[in-house]
Every structure is written in structure tokens, then in C-alpha cells.
Amino acid sequence: MxxxxxxxxxxxxxxxxxxxxxxxxxxxxxxxxxxxxxxxxxxxxxxxxxxxxxxxxxxxxxxxxWNSSPPDDFLSTLEIWIRIRNIPVNNFTSQTMHTLASEIGHVEEIAYDPKVSHTKEYIRAKVTFKVDSPAKATRKLSIKNGGTVTIECDYEKIHKRCFHCLRLTHEKVRCPLLRNPAKLQQASDQGRAQKQSSQSLVLAKTKG
Structure with a gap:
């Protein structure tokens, strides 16, 4: 035996x-x-x-x-505050802010009150972020006149990320996409397909 x-x-x-x-x-x-x-x-x-x-x-x-039987997604998310900049003045609404923040993660809170003066050049939002997702710094937004603006996003208390794939779990020198050409090509193909299908975020028109 x-x-x-x-x-x-x-x-x-x-x-x-x-x-x-x-x-x-x-x-x-x-x-x-x-x-x-x-x-x-x-x-x-x-x-x-x-x-x-x-x-x-x-x-x-x-x-x-503590959880004696943790689920599969245990410790795979974290709550973080983000700062969203460059929101067009004509779209400076709570719903716009919620839509933009949801591009990063599940929205928990938007720190904005339309009844109170707003003195910052950004708005803050708390989101539940999946740690294996890219921490995107910018997002194109289509506006009504047919143009686009670049929405910028900063992550509070997040100081390091991979400058290739934008993930928090490693630095660029250890990026698996750069170390594995097949994965890099696959990611590139997926990126092109996504870009072709949706060039930029479009705010949905809702009935008042």
C-alpha cells in the first residue's frame, strides 16, 4: 500500500x-x-x-x-471612497453621480446634497469595489451636444496599483498580462471588442 x-x-x-x-x-x-x-x-x-x-x-x-464557513467571495471586496471630477455642469445631478460611481463598484453612498452649497471640484462616493477589478482612473462620457468629456476618478487611501492593467493586487513588474503574452493578447482583443461596442458611457434619458 x-x-x-x-x-x-x-x-x-x-x-x-x-x-x-x-x-x-x-x-x-x-x-x-x-x-x-x-x-x-x-x-x-x-x-x-x-x-x-x-x-x-x-x-x-x-x-x-470571523466566519467558520466563508463564502467563495469572502474578502474579495472592500468599501472605498472615490472622488469623481469633471462632471458636466448640465449633468450635475445625484443620478448622474450615481451612474458614474456605479462604473467603479456597487454604490453605497453619494456625499452630495443638492440643497447645500458645493465648494469642492469633485464629488465623493462610497462604493463596494471588487479587489480583482481594474481601478479605472478615467471614463469617457457622451454629452448631449454629441461630444464627450473625460470623467476622472481618484481612489482615497489607495496609493499603489499596476500601471498596466490597473489592478491593486500587484505592481507592473509582476503583471500577469505582461508576463503571459497569450493573456495579454486576449485582454487586448477583449478591450478592442468592448471599445467597439461601447465607445463611451451614455446617460440614459428618463421621463420626468
């Missing part, structure tokens, strides 16, 4: 062999860019950042609660 034929080891069904109960108040997280981020340094730093030195051990990097 080979080692592969051995029966798998079975642990006793006892609380001594699990951490489910002891981790009920724990937080779980993930590194966005593990090639450039040290989990050990983060574990040492986070208690200081959260002002809980001496009261915790082993800190995770997001505020998702």
Missing part, C-alpha cells in the same frame, strides 16, 4: 481542536499586494494604528467578521 492509499487523518470532534468559538470576535483580512506587503509588519503595526496595543494578537487587514 502506498502513502496515497492511506486513510485521511480525522481530528476528534472537540472544541480543543477548533478555533470557531474562540474566534467569534476576531477580524479577518487579506493583503491586497502580498508581493510588496509584509504580513508580519502589518500584524505588528495594526494594533498601534487601531489603538489596541496589548489587547489583541494577530491583526487582520479588513473589518470582516
Amino acid at each position: 502506498s502513502l496515497d492509499d492511506e486513510e485521511p487523518l480525522v481530528l476528534p470532534d472537540s472544541p480543543q481542536y477548533t478555533v470557531i468559538d474562540s474566534n467569534e470576535t476576531s477580524l479577518l483580512g487579506r493583503l491586497l499586494n502580498p508581493d510588496c506587503q509584509s504580513i508580519y509588519r502589518m500584524i505588528e503595526y495594526m494594533p498601534t494604528a487601531w489603538r489596541v496595543v496589548g489587547r489583541v494578537k494577530g491583526i487582520a487587514l479588513s473589518r470582516d467578521r
